[in-house]
Amino acid sequence: MEGNNYLESRNRNVISRKSWTAYVPPIFILTILLSVLASFELLLGIIPIVLLIISILNIRSYELYMDDDGVWLYSGIKRYTPIETSIMTKYLYLKTDEFSSNEDMANYFVAKLSEKGLKLEKPIDAGFMCSVVSRIDDERVVFYMGKNQEPSSPALWQIWPEQKIPFFKVVFGKANRTPEDKARVILEEVVHAIESASDIGWAK
Incomplete structure (x- = not known):
């Protein structure tokens, strides 16, 4: 797999992505973690913020799509090193x-x-x-x-x-x-x- 060029060259029909409800649990959990850690040390509040950003980017990356080879589940924050799993x-x-x-x-x-x-x-x-x-x-x-x-x-x-x-x-x-x-x-x-x-x- 060679990054975006490979992915864009395939005849990809996106079937679905994760809905907005997928963002609720990590936001809820990390918001509580942020309030707890920030009460001890302000700098510790950076940790849940970073984790929240990573979680959101990861959720946004999920795609269920179909191409000429079958149906695939795609995910990956780094667009040049995605994870693709066949669910055939x-x-x-x-x-x-x-x-x-x-x-x-x-x-x-x-x-x-x-x-x-x-x-x-x-x-x-x-x-x-x-x-x-x-x-x-x-x-x-x-x-x-x-x-x-x-x-x-x-x-x-x-x-x-x-x-x-x-x-x-x-x-x-x-x-x-x-x-x-x-x-x-x-x-x-x-x-x-x-x-x-x-x-x-x-x-x-």
Whole structure:
């Protein structure tokens, strides 16, 4: 990887970034730390300020994007040494002519997942893929789906669930991914019920 030139040369479609709520916990925690340290020594107040700046820059750097090679999670304060992680292993692939578009696929899965008892919001069409927000065990799980760009007959499609875990649960190690696991099981049931579907499987 060779800095910005490499990143800018790729056909990157940013899917999402962290929302404003991601900034609340570090600001809250470091503000308290600032007031405590500053009460002992004014110079000590510089430490939480520096940490806050680093935290904000790190949060701002997160990007979930899609390019010709797949879906990637990008982060890094130093733009010339970013961290890029492939999340392709989250995909459930299938080949089928059941869908004519990403929107058609999203509407199909909303109907079928709803029959399984899931509470779903209306699909969001980003053009190159769709997302559907659901609630499983009172946790927010988002289904991402769309047509793979790889030429294939029948067409190759991909779908995967992603649980949105609150910041504090991640920090204190209390993250429970059971809702996401349930979503995977239900998703497989729906996909395997598609008669025309073939080559079904999670990416390795």
